[in-house]
Amino acid sequence: ASFPAPEHKGSAGPGVGRGPELQQERAVQTRLQILDAAAELFDRNGYAGTSVKNVADHVGMTKGAVYFHYPTKEALTIAVVEAHYNRWPVLLEAVQAKGLGPMDTLVELLDQTATTFRDDVVVQGGARLQMEQPLPEGVLPEPYVGWISLLEQLLTEAEEAGELRAGVSPSAAAHTLVSTFFGTQHIAARLNHRSDLTKRWVEARDLLFYALRA
Numbered sequence: 001a002s003f004p005a006p007e008h009k010g011s012a013g014p015g016v017g018r019g020p021e022l023q024q025e026r027a028v029q030t031r032l033q034i035l036d037a038a039a040e041l042f043d044r045n046g047y048a049g050t051s052v053k054n055v056a057d058h059v060g061m062t063k064g065a066v067y068f069h070y071p072t073k074e075a076l077t078i079a080v081v082e083a084h085y086n087r088w089p090v091l092l093e094a095v096q097a098k099g100l101g102p103m104d105t106l107v108e109l110l111d112q113t114a115t116t117f118r119d120d121v122v123v124q125g126g127a128r129l130q131m132e133q134p135l136p137e138g139v140l141p142e143p144y145v146g147w148i149s150l151l152e153q154l155l156t157e158a159e160e161a162g163e164l165r166a167g168v169s170p171s172a173a174a175h176t177l178v179s180t181f182f183g184t185q186h187i188a189a190r191l192n193h194r195s196d197l198t199k200r201w202v203e204a205r206d207l208l209f210y211a212l213r214a
């Protein structure tokens with residue numbers, strides 16, 4: 001199973017590209033610091049409520065230094081959302097390395113995803129940007145489809161291993177899991193700054209997997 005790389009149809013035009021390719025470790029670290037700061041401000045204040053100046057002030061850099069790495073606010077937005085999605089293949093690999101069966105791999109992956117949504121500022125900033133959809137159609141990756149695809153793959157593996165309840169459709173179960181997870185993290189974010197997210201996810205997960213496990 002794999003989390004499909006987020007595809008988007010094309011840029012929104014000139015100036016939306018990414019910053020120059022950079023080799024030095026220091027420059028890579030600077031870009032990561034800028035991304036974290038941007039994600040934190042996008043999550044707190046939203047796209048419209050965040051300027052490149054705000055990000056520069058938050059990370060203690062000049063606006064020019066930030067523009068060197070991200071030439072426009074749109075490029076910074078794309079980078080945060082792409083960094084959000086790039087968390088999942090890394091997490092999947094770590095969970096698969098545990099050598100659990102397919103259904104237990106699925107549960108562990110989603111549990112760790114819930115923890116990541118609770119703790120990871122880049123995931124949080126990317127999630128709010130995807131809610132707001134501030135850029136022209138197709139510039140940001142399509143939301144949800146990567147998870148639906150990955151969960152359908154894992155549920156099909158569980159079915160082949162005899163771990164999925166007879167008659168349950170992997171596609172239907174994948175859509176239901178993604179909708180439930182999305183809603184659970186959204187409500188926790190809106191009501192409690194995600195402080196009770198893992199508790200709420202465990203409640204939903206136990207109910208759903210009661211219906212999914214053979």
Ligand SMILES: CCC[C@@H]1OCC(CO)=C1C(=O)O
Pocket residue numbers: 126127130131142143144145146147178179181182185
């Ligand atoms: C795992 C549920 C789906 C996930 O939840 C928030 C969000 C941001 O758009 C998601 C996505 O696009 O995959």
